Amino acid sequence: MDGRDWNKFLLPYQQAVEELKIKYKGLRTELKARDEYAPIEFVTGRVKKISSILEKAKRLSVPLDQIETGIEDIAGIRIMCQFVEDIHRVADLVRMRKDMKVVYEKDYITHYKDSGYRSYHIIVEYPIQTSIGSMPVLAEIQIRTLAMNFWATIEHSLNYKYKEKLPEDVKERLFRAAEAAAKLDEEMSKIRQEIVDAQQDFEGKSGIVRKV
Numbered sequence: 561m562d563g564r565d566w567n568k569f570l571l572p573y574q575q576a577v578e579e580l581k582i583k584y585k586g587l588r589t590e591l592k593a594r595d596e597y598a599p600i601e602f603v604t605g606r607v608k609k610i611s612s613i614l615e616k617a618k619r620l621s622v623p624l625d626q627i628e629t630g631i632e633d634i635a636g637i638r639i640m641c642q643f644v645e646d647i648h649r650v651a652d653l654v655r656m657r658k659d660m661k662v663v664y665e666k667d668y669i670t671h672y673k674d675s676g677y678r679s680y681h682i683i684v685e686y687p688i689q690t691s692i693g694s695m696p697v698l699a700e701i702q703i704r705t706l707a708m709n710f711w712a713t714i715e716h717s718l719n720y721k722y723k724e725k726l727p728e729d730v731k732e733r734l735f736r737a738a739e740a741a742a743k744l745d746e747e748m749s750k751i752r753q754e755i756v757d758a759q760q761d762f763e764g765k766s767g768i769v770r771k772v
């Protein structure tokens with residue numbers, strides 16, 4: 561590791577992740593309070609590990625003094641949705657916000673990765689307020705369905721176990737599992753209204769009513 565004070569370096573990213581998590585969890589709460597269907601199921605976030613930042617900088621040939629601009633996912637939040645349609649609704653909600661600026665988007669759903677990975681990524685510039693003024697921080701918002709998240713979580717841990725050198729048969733099975741997850745999402749979309757109505761009835765019984 562170089563002589564950089566990493567704890568200090570990561571502070572703005574930690575602040576951005578905490579604030580972004582609160583904002584998107586708040587959006588879910590607000591939509592529900594308005595009796596509207598909330599396309600957000602749950603939100604998580606993380607700051608990239610230092611080892612992972614250094615590995616990515618090396619892989620992308622980003623000089624260490626340029627990692628703030630060269631690595632866009634040091635701060636990352638993940639928004640999980642029930643249905644693929646909800647992903648597009650959430651992306652619209654991100655685009656219309658005035659407290660962050662969309663830098664660019666990566667559609668790994670239409671153009672899924674060779675691994676089978678599917679997700680919608682939006683890179684935003686989010687200004688945090690510090691004691692010395694406003695500071696723009698790049699953050700990656702990953703939007704995915706529960707099925708996509710299930711697959712990505714498992715694939716990520718397997719890659720970690722095999723140190724990115726997955727045996728061919730495991731790779732093939734994972735790819736087929738990703739196709740199956742996509743098929744599951746497709747089937748669920750076909751009965752989306754049925755499911756949403758059932759959830760509305762269920763929540764209505766416990767005193768909460770929501771509209772789609």
Ligand code: 0O2
Nearest residue numbers: 608609612616633666673675677681700711712713715716
């Ligand atoms: P973490 O949380 O740091 O351990 P890449 O070259 O893949 O790093 P790319 O393709 O430009 O970069 O993707 P991007 O938008 O930078 O996003 C990288 C992140 O997307 C990864 O972070 C994962 O969270 C997710 N991701 C991308 N491809 C895959 C994949 O094939 N499988 C899984 N499970 N996740 C993927 P890190 O660095 O892996 O995670």
